[in-house]
Amino acid sequence: MSIFDDIKERVTAYDAVTHYGIRVDGKGMCRCPFHNDRNPSMKVDGRYHCFGCGADGDATDFVANYFGLSAITAAKKLNEDLGIGLQIGEDKSSPPKTQEWIRKEKELLLKKDVVRAFDVLRRDAINILSKYHRLLWEWKREYEPETKDVGDADWHPFFVEALGELDLVNELLDDLTFGDRNKQLDVLETYGEEIRRIGERIKQFD
Ligand SMILES: [Zn+2]
16 A cells, blocks of 8 residues: 555545645535635545646645645655654655664764774874974984084084974974863874874984
8 A cells, every 4th residue: 555545544635625724614615726716616525626627636636736745745744744643755854763873873983983093193193293302302412513613504404403393393292292182183183294204204213
């Protein structure tokens, strides 16, 4: 049995027509909403039939034509508006609870994965920056010019790098270790690629 049969068994055209506010008189007649009807020329009972324009059908047809809906949408609307309580097909806009539950579960798992991935990235970044930080300190000590006579153009590039980078590396380490999530995310978004490159580069100093 189709959904349309199910509906037909439960509601009449009369139920639908009156539900949507069209007045039906004692003889079961109403003014037809499908043509410019001055005197009631539509007969409404199990089905509806207009003697003026020939409009004709059951409850679902009426709703489909009256609201300009497809038959299945009309059936769903009737089912809902008149509280018929049929389970009609799958509605993508409101999936049944089990589906909804599965979707939420998946979302949660995905979120957990993202958080886990983020923590791995953050730990990696902290490891790299800590190592780099140690290196910079070593370079700063080791390559410091012995006399003030050496012009900065002749400074060892490692010493220059140490002077240039130490503050930033300190700050990034601080943010990644003690900053809140947003701060950490900020650092990884802005410096992630650079930190990765530093990691590759300092492997040779292990
Ligand atoms: Zn009519």
